[in-house]
Amino acid sequence: MSNQITPDRYHPIHVVLHWLVAIVTIFLLAVGLLVFPNTPNSQELQMLGMHKTAGMFLGLLMVGRLITRFVFKRPAPADAGHPLLNLAGKVVHFLLYIGVFAIMFAGGSLSLAYGLDNILKGIGTIPEDLFIYPQLSAHGNISYILIGLIAMHFGAALYHQFIRRDNLLSRMWFGK
Template structure:
């Protein structure tokens, strides 16, 4: 089996890992911050972290999507079955879509709910959306549904990556690793 396949370009790898780390912070923060009985200072800190990191992710995800649309990924090895190629393409498409839906729906939920986004407020950027409980509720429902779908698709993505790294050892994992030479 080949273990040195053509890899992703450095910008693709770094954008992937920056978003991955941020999302892996956002998911537990988002799940914990809404729990009943959580100490208010902890809850407030998690809400502020979640909102502001989500806001910072919007331009990073935009750059990532544009980069992906303008730079084809390296081909998968010929040993990958067709169904796995299709599953990979579908899961990557879903990940990109969810990476856009999550911060946008979160932003709409917060602003339509009349809440601050501290980073944007400090920069003097207005709310951009008027207060609207129906819009906030719809955005909240979308954000929550998309969050659980994102968790599921990420579990499949990470599972497949680990399968390539630890079981198949076919070089697919190393194509995206940031330290690759």
Template sequence: MSLRNTKTAFGRVAKFFHWSMVFGFIALYVIGFTMTDLPIGPEMFERIALHKSIGIGVLALAVVRLIWRFSNPNPALPDTMAPSERWGAHFSHIALYTVMMVMPLSGWAMSSAANYPVSVFGWFTLPNILAPSKAAVDFLKEFHGLLAWGILGLLALHVLAALKHHYINKDNVLTRMLPFYKGN
């Protein structure tokens, strides 16, 4: 398995991006859905800080991942797929890349509007991208929360589609993204 993609297989780098994103999303959802139930206290702030740090990590990875995506060949979809299925796959991937960036940006903007600047793992602090505003915080909180559910739906679609390829179409669309899968 090479670092770069080929016309038929994903390289190590693309797989690394895919799976680190999976772990990032799991961590973000687990922390995100539990942190808001905590009473106001140091533990709540620690969880929120961790959620923000991981979210910014996902944003950075998404940017690099997109650059990598465009500078590599993309393994072709199976010939058996109908045009509508190809478009469906294509649009859901565009949607996934979009939310990988929009979701963290909305969180960053929310933190900025609330004047709770984002420190990334305590290494450095990001500048605020919005001026403090209660109205903006309220809107972004709602947006971030609703988009979280929207992304869950998108992820469900992504996973179900991969499982359909594997169990119903019996092609290699799922297996070729597995970390140690070497065949084509």
């Protein structure tokens, strides 16, 4: 039966969601680590509002992606050439999902703790020292873990593409 055949690549909707998640995640990490520390106080609220909106958009993408991951057929597991590397690949994929959900949870919980929604509506001001909230340290620490995971993931994609030459990237792209 044709619908039992294992596909060569991920479903196009899952591919779109993978790359949108990748772009938004890397954008948010870059803003959080490089732009926020240099943002003048006068623009802090505007930046936090944009960061929150982008974070919620990422949440929607991640939920959609989780659904498409289980609804559509996936290609057979990639072979990195060693059982330990294959296991590492699975663990990193799993931790990428956990990491993105965890950083969003910490960020959302932080914004609820100091009332960002009301501050955006003009009620109250941003607390002087946000570090009194443990959610901020959690949000920051998870961001470093995520960067490490993305670096390993990116490195693995390069390893497959240029050393094993198995064209792994085509599995996360469009085509017949």
